[in-house]
């Protein structure tokens with residue numbers, strides 16, 4: 001693809017805990033580009049559905065909830081924390097954690113829900129160059145993204161990172177619980193019929209298992225700056 005035919009977008013995809021958020025946030029801040037965490041969109045929809053007592057299997061009702069996500073906004077908090085608001089409501093804490101991740105994975109299985117959320121995701125690129133992360137950002141949302149990355153890491157390491165993010169102690173019991181939750185979510189995300197988690201053919205794969213967060217950011221930043 002010629003440079004002028006591609007979108008000025010860095011698309012970072014990969015499974016839960018592969019380092020996407022840390023990398024994408026640091027990259028966006030350092031480049032001064034817009035950042036979009038597409039997982040937060042699905043998480044907020046899952047949370048909203050649970051608040052409204054909607055079944056996560058009911059595609060029609062979930063699709064009808066999607067326009068309410070136009071009220072979603074993101075703000076940077078202290079220490080690079082991303083605050084997520086739905087209208088005036090700060091949902092940052094409510095959508096963290098593996099339970100909300102599971103709700104997100106459940107609502108994101110539905111093809112018409114995914115379709116209904118495409119315009120919202122693409123609208124973020126109207127504000128200028130974009131760093132976007134998720135599961136299908138390089139395959140479906142921005143197939144013409146100029147830079148595509150697919151991050152991976154061992155299940156063990158991904159579970160450790162999730163525990164740290166959630167502020168939980170690394171006991172064998174906690175580790176096993178998170179491993180199981182991530183394994184199930186990955187399986188559901190990778191085997192759904194529409195926009196499954198997979199590496200775009202033209203994405204650069206980075207195994208982050210033994211890399212420090214700043215090493216991943218520097219590697220990706222270098223590749224983006226090279227053009």
Ligand code: DC
Pocket residue numbers: 016017038039040042043101104105108133134135136137185189
């Ligand atoms: O990245 P995350 O853990 O916040 O994502 C939560 C869930 O949302 C994930 O398990 C599947 C869904 N998701 C998706 O289907 N497509 C995306 N682009 C991002 C997330």
